[in-house]
Amino acid sequence: MRILAPSLFGALTALGAAQAPPLPEDEATYYCNSAMMWDAPPPRQGDSGAQLTRVVVFGRHGSRAPVFTLPCWPGDETSYTCKTESSFGFVNSRFGGQSPSFKRIRDKRGVNLPSREFRCFWIVEYASDSPYQIPEEPEVMFRSTDVPRVYESAGALAWGMFPELSNDDPFDVMSIIVADKRSDTMIPSATVCPGLDDALDEFYESSEAEERAELRFSECWVSHVCPTVPSSPKTVPPEFDEPLFKIIEREAVYWVNGRYSTTRKLQRLAYGPFIEDLLEDLREPRRRLSVYLGHDLGPPNSVMDTLQLTWMDSGNRCASSWPPFGALLIMEIYTDNQVRFVYNGRVASVEGIGECRGKALCSYEAIVHHLTHIVPSESECRGSRVTHE
Numbered sequence: 001m002r003i004l005a006p007s008l009f010g011a012l013t014a015l016g017a018a019q020a021p022p023l024p025e026d027e028a029t030y031y032c033n034s035a036m037m038w039d040a041p042p043p044r045q046g047d048s049g050a051q052l053t054r055v056v057v058f059g060r061h062g063s064r065a066p067v068f069t070l071p072c073w074p075g076d077e078t079s080y081t082c083k084t085e086s087s088f089g090f091v092n093s094r095f096g097g098q099s100p101s102f103k104r105i106r107d108k109r110g111v112n113l114p115s116r117e118f119r120c121f122w123i124v125e126y127a128s129d130s131p132y133q134i135p136e137e138p139e140v141m142f143r144s145t146d147v148p149r150v151y152e153s154a155g156a157l158a159w160g161m162f163p164e165l166s167n168d169d170p171f172d173v174m175s176i177i178v179a180d181k182r183s184d185t186m187i188p189s190a191t192v193c194p195g196l197d198d199a200l201d202e203f204y205e206s207s208e209a210e211e212r213a214e215l216r217f218s219e220c221w222v223s224h225v226c227p228t229v230p231s232s233p234k235t236v237p238p239e240f241d242e243p244l245f246k247i248i249e250r251e252a253v254y255w256v257n258g259r260y261s262t263t264r265k266l267q268r269l270a271y272g273p274f275i276e277d278l279l280e281d282l283r284e285p286r287r288r289l290s291v292y293l294g295h296d297l298g299p300p301n302s303v304m305d306t307l308q309l310t311w312m313d314s315g316n317r318c319a320s321s322w323p324p325f326g327a328l329l330i331m332e333i334y335t336d337n338q339v340r341f342v343y344n345g346r347v348a349s350v351e352g353i354g355e356c357r358g359k360a361l362c363s364y365e366a367i368v369h370h371l372t373h374i375v376p377s378e379s380e381c382r383g384s385r386v387t388h389e
Helices: 004-019 028-032 122-126 148-161 195-204 207-211 218-225 242-256 264-282 300-307 364-372 378-382
Strands: 052-060 110-114 140-144 173-178 289-294 309-311 328-334 338-343 346-350
Touching (some): 218 242, 264 300, 264 378, 300 328, 300 338, 300 364, 338 364
Parallel strands (some): 140 289
Antiparallel strands (some): 309 346
16 A cells, blocks of 8 residues: 555546646647737736836847748648748838838938837826827937837837827837847847857767757648648648657757757857847836847847746746747846836746745846846857858
């Protein structure tokens, strides 16, 4: 009986686990974000009376699709009804496929978004005397990678927040920072930190790298299965079932992003330049809203991986899954100097900081202190390679 009891307990535990609903990130189609939305952030727990004073948003645009319209496997006749290499406008636009109140204007600041009566969350929080006034820096900051579909998403975001946006007044302009691709820090870049190439060479020679193989079927699977990619027919070979796709996805995430966390050196060189920009942003006391919009894995992963953000309801690392279509990481800063992270509608703890593990809140000072040590020095970033212009 002493032997049977643990076995019976284990069987009951397994039965309960089998009946429990699957976690969102465990579903093969979690990446698709078929609902095209996330749950609203839950209310902050406790009765501290603290108010939300600032929000930093890290968003990822788009769903994966093959760059070239080549067959993914023998007999693949899938056709795409969108231009996979770029994006021209967005869906369901009342302006005929163009972004609302949007115009590309190149100047010293990069790209501007003309947006009429653009107002944000602090109108409610701060009861502005003129709620229709267009917010400007330093109160609000928008930043995007230099990819059309991404900075057009900024216009779509503005329209979603304020349905009355129009093109009536071209002088209503809101700035958005768009860095040149060669100098953008929102995704790991060897042109920003040449030392990253040296560190990656060391990684590729490691035993861990030799034991894993890069698989490239992730884009093929999601482009055939996800409803967020307009393609037909929506069929895949029977061999590509959900368990296999989860393996493919895990390996893809490892090789595209996970490798940067294998050593402290790689983490600093890959994520440090963007973390430095984020810290500079946080030092602006008048800022109320910062929005960072990117593609592929950036910029949410640069923050999630660095802080080891972990969903509190599942215990899974947020960065262990490829950021889904429209991934959204929200950093909430409160008047009591506490910070909360919400990723795709679910609260995440900061496991990278000892005092914050397993908790919904983490002190602002602890987060800034931790992030400061991620920023590489100029000599680290420069590395040993000599570049010639």
